[in-house]
Amino acid sequence: MTLSQRAHIVSAYGTELDQLADDIARMGGLVETQLTEALSAFVRRNAAYAAGVRAREKQVNAMYGDIEKSIIRLFALRQPMATDLRMTISALKIASDLERVGDLAKNIAYRGEDMAEFAPPPVLGQVERLGAIVTQQLQEVLDALGSFQVEPALRVWHSDDEVDEHYNSLIADVLTSMKVDSNFVGPGHHVLFVAKNLERIGDHATNIAEAVHFMVTGQHLEQIDTTVTSAGK
Amino acid sequence: MTDALPHSLATEPTTASPTKVVARDINVFYGDNHALRNVSIDIPDRNVMAFIGPSGCGKSTFLRCLNRMNDTIEEARVSGSLCIDGREVYDKSVDPVVLRARVGMVFQKPNPFPKSIYDNVAYGPRIHGLARTREELDAIVEESLNKAGLWNEVKDRLLEPGTSLSGGQQQRLVIARAIAVQPEVILMDEPCSALDPIATARIEELIDELRKNYCIIIVTHSMQQAARVSQKTAFFHLGSLVEVGPTEEIFTNPRDPRTQDYITGRFG
Numbered sequence: 001m002t003l004s005q006r007a008h009i010v011s012a013y014g015t016e017l018d019q020l021a022d023d024i025a026r027m028g029g030l031v032e033t034q035l036t037e038a039l040s041a042f043v044r045r046n047a048a049y050a051a052g053v054r055a056r057e058k059q060v061n062a063m064y065g066d067i068e069k070s071i072i073r074l075f076a077l078r079q080p081m082a083t084d085l086r087m088t089i090s091a092l093k094i095a096s097d098l099e100r101v102g103d104l105a106k107n108i109a110y111r112g113e114d115m116a117e118f119a120p121p122p123v124l125g126q127v128e129r130l131g132a133i134v135t136q137q138l139q140e141v142l143d144a145l146g147s148f149q150v151e152p153a154l155r156v157w158h159s160d161d162e163v164d165e166h167y168n169s170l171i172a173d174v175l176t177s178m179k180v181d182s183n184f185v186g187p188g189h190h191v192l193f194v195a196k197n198l199e200r201i202g203d204h205a206t207n208i209a210e211a212v213h214f215m216v217t218g219q220h221l222e223q224i225d226t227t228v229t230s231a232g233k
Numbered sequence: 234m235t236d237a238l239p240h241s242l243a244t245e246p247t248t249a250s251p252t253k254v255v256a257r258d259i260n261v262f263y264g265d266n267h268a269l270r271n272v273s274i275d276i277p278d279r280n281v282m283a284f285i286g287p288s289g290c291g292k293s294t295f296l297r298c299l300n301r302m303n304d305t306i307e308e309a310r311v312s313g314s315l316c317i318d319g320r321e322v323y324d325k326s327v328d329p330v331v332l333r334a335r336v337g338m339v340f341q342k343p344n345p346f347p348k349s350i351y352d353n354v355a356y357g358p359r360i361h362g363l364a365r366t367r368e369e370l371d372a373i374v375e376e377s378l379n380k381a382g383l384w385n386e387v388k389d390r391l392l393e394p395g396t397s398l399s400g401g402q403q404q405r406l407v408i409a410r411a412i413a414v415q416p417e418v419i420l421m422d423e424p425c426s427a428l429d430p431i432a433t434a435r436i437e438e439l440i441d442e443l444r445k446n447y448c449i450i451i452v453t454h455s456m457q458q459a460a461r462v463s464q465k466t467a468f469f470h471l472g473s474l475v476e477v478g479p480t481e482e483i484f485t486n487p488r489d490p491r492t493q494d495y496i497t498g499r500f501g
Binding site: 081082085 | 497
């Protein structure tokens with residue numbers, strides 16, 4: 001899986017780039033599962049999911065370490081150029097964003113364990129909706145990465161506003177509920193943290209969309225077209 | 234002469250770097266072999282332009298047009314327009330010997346004359362009458378060796394043979410020899426391919442220094458070298474100029490798939 005249809009003359013180099021693309025795809029898949037299960041751990045307050053997320057977080061970190069090493073090696077030994085350069089540098093950025101998403105998913109799962117002592121607050125439905133939007137963003141951008149498609153990456157980039165709207169609305173509702181009922185402060189503060197984590201995951205999905213766009217087109221998304229910027233951001 | 238260039242072949246003007254060389258529809262034949270096909274390019278002054286491409290692509294052939302080195306090949310034929318500072322290089326009134334002083338050349342293998350270090354540099358100014366006195370000649374030799382970054386290494390052994398120097402020093406001596414006749418354009422045909430990495434780094438540092446005063450065109454098989462030393466890069470393939478642009482763009486986002494395949498190592 002590389003941007004060029006033609007094989008490298010040095011086949012070992014081509015193999016290393018293919019391996020990098022596969023590693024990123026696997027890491028993306030793992031992080032996607034992390035997010036889905038972290039949301040289940042929180043919304044359904046399911047401790048089993050939380051334990052799974054905790055275990056996989058170490059795996060995500062290890063994958064990031066391996067990918068970082070292989071990218072350093074590629075730069076040192078192969079000096080990638082053009083599409084290979086863009087793919088390699090984008091892979092480094094994407095792996096870093098995925099590692100952060102994994103970390104934020106773990107935080108969400110932890111909050112799920114803490115939520116177990118409270119009755120389900122009424123805003124859980126909003127958390128679930130925000131989580132669904134962010135999960136879809138992550139899925140779409142990883143699909144865009146796997147298929148080298150710019151359009152879905154652009155859609156994810158534009159959908160950042162939708163995340164912000166849901167996030168702001170959720171925060172306002174939680175704060176209002178806290179003011180009305182002091183018993184809600186305990187579960188409410190967990191919801192605030194989870195909402196913030198989901199909003200940050202949305203930002204990382206946007207970053208990945210930018211990296212995919214650069215990888216495929218060679219152009220930085222925010223520099224190419226002011227109409228894209230003004231319409232989408 | 235064609236004035237308008239397709240966008241992909243037009244070199245964007247660089248700030249404070251007016252165009253030095255303008256080539257339009259240059260064709261070169263070696264007998265029946267059509268070695269260079271309709272090459273049009275603008276080359277800015279006080280910049281380094283790198284020519285890259287696989288062997289036999291025409292990059293050295295084009296380089297050799299710039300100082301009419303192809304004149305020395307009996308069956309070579311050149312057509313098109315090639316101007317340096319607006320003056321046609323192939324005009325009948327142009328003396329190739331004078332032209333080659335204005336357009337200096339450095340080759341793959343250092344080629345000092347079998348003379349002293351001093352005489353290697355002094356030879357050109359002497360035959361072109363650039364110095365009236367010994368003092369003036371001494372000053373030109375010192376200045377040229379200084380500009381080539383060699384003075385401190387050779388100032389106490391100027392009468393030793395040029396061939397006694399190391400390969401890297403010899404290459405800098407040859408550059409000093411080219412500089413001594415006050416050139417405007419310096420052509421370098423794989424100037425580092427016979428040098429070790431340290432000597433290569435010294436030449437690259439020198440190229441970076443020289444570009445403040447000269448238009449430099451370098452042919453190199455090392456894409457890393459092209460990336461390191463040049464501001465513009467041109468890719469040749471099968472006798473045609475495929476793409477030219479800012480070096481950063483050529484190495485991150487080339488427009489033509491042939492450039493892409495070549496620089497990523499997918500060629501052939």
